[in-house]
Amino acid sequence: MANLKETIKKIDKIDYSLAEKTQKRLDSLTKPKGSLGKLEELAKQIVEITRHENPLIKNKVIFTMAGDHGITEEGVSAYPKEVTPQMVYNFVRGGAGINVLARHTGARVIVVDMGVACDLEPHQELVIKKVSYGTKNMVKGSAMTREEAIKSVENGIEAFEEEFSSKGIDIVGTGDMGIANTTPSSAIVSIITGKPVEDVTGRGTGIDDKTLLNKVAVIKKVISVNTPDANDGIDILSKVGGFEIGGLAGLILAAAARRVPVIIDGFISGAAALIAFKLEPKVKDYMIAAHSSVEKGHKVTLNFLGLKPLLYFGLRLGEGTGAALGINIVEASIKILTEMATFQSAGVSEQAN
Amino acid sequence: MANLKETIKKIDKIDYSLAEKTQKRLDSLTKPKGSLGKLEELAKQIVEITRHENPLIKNKVIFTMAGDHGITEEGVSAYPKEVTPQMVYNFVRGGAGINVLARHTGARVIVVDMGVACDLEPHQELVIKKVSYGTKNMVKGSAMTREEAIKSVENGIEAFEEEFSSKGIDIVGTGDMGIANTTPSSAIVSIITGKPVEDVTGRGTGIDDKTLLNKVAVIKKVISVNTPDANDGIDILSKVGGFEIGGLAGLILAAAARRVPVIIDGFISGAAALIAFKLEPKVKDYMIAAHSSVEKGHKVTLNFLGLKPLLYFGLRLGEGTGAALGINIVEASIKILTEMATFQSAGVSEQAN
Numbered sequence: 162m163a164n165l166k167e168t169i170k171k172i173d174k175i176d177y178s179l180a181e182k183t184q185k186r187l188d189s190l191t192k193p194k195g196s197l198g199k200l201e202e203l204a205k206q207i208v209e210i211t212r213h214e215n216p217l218i219k220n221k222v223i224f225t226m227a228g229d230h231g232i233t234e235e236g237v238s239a240y241p242k243e244v245t246p247q248m249v250y251n252f253v254r255g256g257a258g259i260n261v262l263a264r265h266t267g268a269r270v271i272v273v274d275m276g277v278a279c280d281l282e283p284h285q286e287l288v289i290k291k292v293s294y295g296t297k298n299m300v301k302g303s304a305m306t307r308e309e310a311i312k313s314v315e316n317g318i319e320a321f322e323e324e325f326s327s328k329g330i331d332i333v334g335t336g337d338m339g340i341a342n343t344t345p346s347s348a349i350v351s352i353i354t355g356k357p358v359e360d361v362t363g364r365g366t367g368i369d370d371k372t373l374l375n376k377v378a379v380i381k382k383v384i385s386v387n388t389p390d391a392n393d394g395i396d397i398l399s400k401v402g403g404f405e406i407g408g409l410a411g412l413i414l415a416a417a418a419r420r421v422p423v424i425i426d427g428f429i430s431g432a433a434a435l436i437a438f439k440l441e442p443k444v445k446d447y448m449i450a451a452h453s454s455v456e457k458g459h460k461v462t463l464n465f466l467g468l469k470p471l472l473y474f475g476l477r478l479g480e481g482t483g484a485a486l487g488i489n490i491v492e493a494s495i496k497i498l499t500e501m502a503t504f505q506s507a508g509v510s511e512q513a514n
Numbered sequence: 515m516a517n518l519k520e521t522i523k524k525i526d527k528i529d530y531s532l533a534e535k536t537q538k539r540l541d542s543l544t545k546p547k548g549s550l551g552k553l554e555e556l557a558k559q560i561v562e563i564t565r566h567e568n569p570l571i572k573n574k575v576i577f578t579m580a581g582d583h584g585i586t587e588e589g590v591s592a593y594p595k596e597v598t599p600q601m602v603y604n605f606v607r608g609g610a611g612i613n614v615l616a617r618h619t620g621a622r623v624i625v626v627d628m629g630v631a632c633d634l635e636p637h638q639e640l641v642i643k644k645v646s647y648g649t650k651n652m653v654k655g656s657a658m659t660r661e662e663a664i665k666s667v668e669n670g671i672e673a674f675e676e677e678f679s680s681k682g683i684d685i686v687g688t689g690d691m692g693i694a695n696t697t698p699s700s701a702i703v704s705i706i707t708g709k710p711v712e713d714v715t716g717r718g719t720g721i722d723d724k725t726l727l728n729k730v731a732v733i734k735k736v737i738s739v740n741t742p743d744a745n746d747g748i749d750i751l752s753k754v755g756g757f758e759i760g761g762l763a764g765l766i767l768a769a770a771a772r773r774v775p776v777i778i779d780g781f782i783s784g785a786a787a788l789i790a791f792k793l794e795p796k797v798k799d800y801m802i803a804a805h806s807s808v809e810k811g812h813k814v815t816l817n818f819l820g821l822k823p824l825l826y827f828g829l830r831l832g833e834g835t836g837a838a839l840g841i842n843i844v845e846a847s848i849k850i851l852t853e854m855a856t857f858q859s860a861g862v863s864e865q866a867n
Binding site for chain 2: 190191192193194195196197198199200239240241243244247248250251254256257258260261262264265366367455472473474475476477478482486489490492493496497500501502506507508509510512
């Protein structure tokens, strides 16, 4: 059984002292100093996180965590909630966007049932960490109990730990699936960043203007009914969160505790990152933001965390699709660090001045 | 022998009529419509370029074209000109940034001597298309003759055609090596876009403030001494260009003539793209800009061509490094188009409205 407090206790600051040494090494490679920009920044961060001079990026793993949301009753999504289990089956069969992009990147996809509202058929690619059969309708009270919130985070930690101990994880990507889950995400982002609901609520899978107005009103009501404590990550998660969001927060904490870099996908993963950050601020430096989502609350989230996204691709699919592309780029940055010739080894003259 | 006029004659408009059909297909895949943003745009463009419903991205090739520049005499670069042949040897031995990133992307690197100022040792990875032993110092007159300018473009076409006929090319990236080659590139960009030299001249490999002032003055002098005709691509190339820039312009034209998508690397490749565009404007739609370079003239170039870069990574290495990353992303976009399940095949409910 995973324990949240013990996991948090294991999270150290990343080793900032390694940045200078790594930059010197990058400067010895056959290229003008700093000329690989973001790739050099990434390589340094990965060394600081892993404390390895030559970090391995062999075991690349994306966790796509799924859960259902009672709030679908309020008409906040463009899709019916049946799509959550249907997409889980699509994931385990390899037909979804995340499967295609994870294969492209050479990453494994671990699909986790954190709280889908039905029993799923067993499948060897599916990990069951179900906390409950979907959250409650949070306009009427808490989405889940405080115990369930802790359990969702601890189940996320467990999912990471099981894969880490059995097959190994060198880098991890976050991914989500859950019809209506931009609604709890917007609520979380509004509460933690202090921004108005209107400024952090978008069209999710593609709702129209009328549905968007309703969504904003629903989220405002959710917050006023539940009055979560902005400084208590578990309180926020239990009152206005979701099981897959709790699971992803746990995944992020577990990765940091094991010194594994975490590539944060889009908006829902960002909300989970905020919960993880509230539970342990040191976790932030283990994060790399894969992309800047179309969801406007995502930019607010990244600014709050001080993360600069790698890609500006107008993505809004979730599942870990942005994380898969991000892992690919991080891997490239480590190959630059470890595979390039030096000025000396290649017999190339150095800069004159 | 390649012929410039014949190559240009073969360049058709891309097939815009395929965009709608391809978007419909993308909309049938298990994801909200448009939710993969830039990846969907890329997939459509590749279909329009190749006229293939399921484009192959198997033979990925980056041409790194090298040339020397007489203008190095004027102290415009941070590196001595010996670095050009030294880096060519680094390329053929696999130790440079482009080798690392091309391996990451699964692309072949074809290194081409377009005009290095010495005889290079033969190597099976090195293609000799040398026009001359470096350009002349263009503050004193034309960088090359008009005949040499045409030959550099035709040699670039030949390099493409030889690889295309022997091993095949499904997608091509441009890359450059040539100490001081941001100087001719800035001159070309200033002339074609009409922007002042100051606005399109940057620090190249990393020159200091004083050297930058000198570089701007040198480029202004180059332009006033040579007075190139802004509407004649060959005149511009011959008076203020470079052999690798001409070669890359030829490469771009040859790719368009064969309906092969071209991933444009950074600033020097951008200058070559401008020359190719002056020779045949239809070539523009075959181009994808890999990234937005640190060189400020690059943004001016992309705006002029109406190209939106894929990546904002602060790169300024050249060699095709950005193109290698760009090809990786284009390949991902085609896998999305061709490998994802449809709503129907996966049994997933479609959007309600």
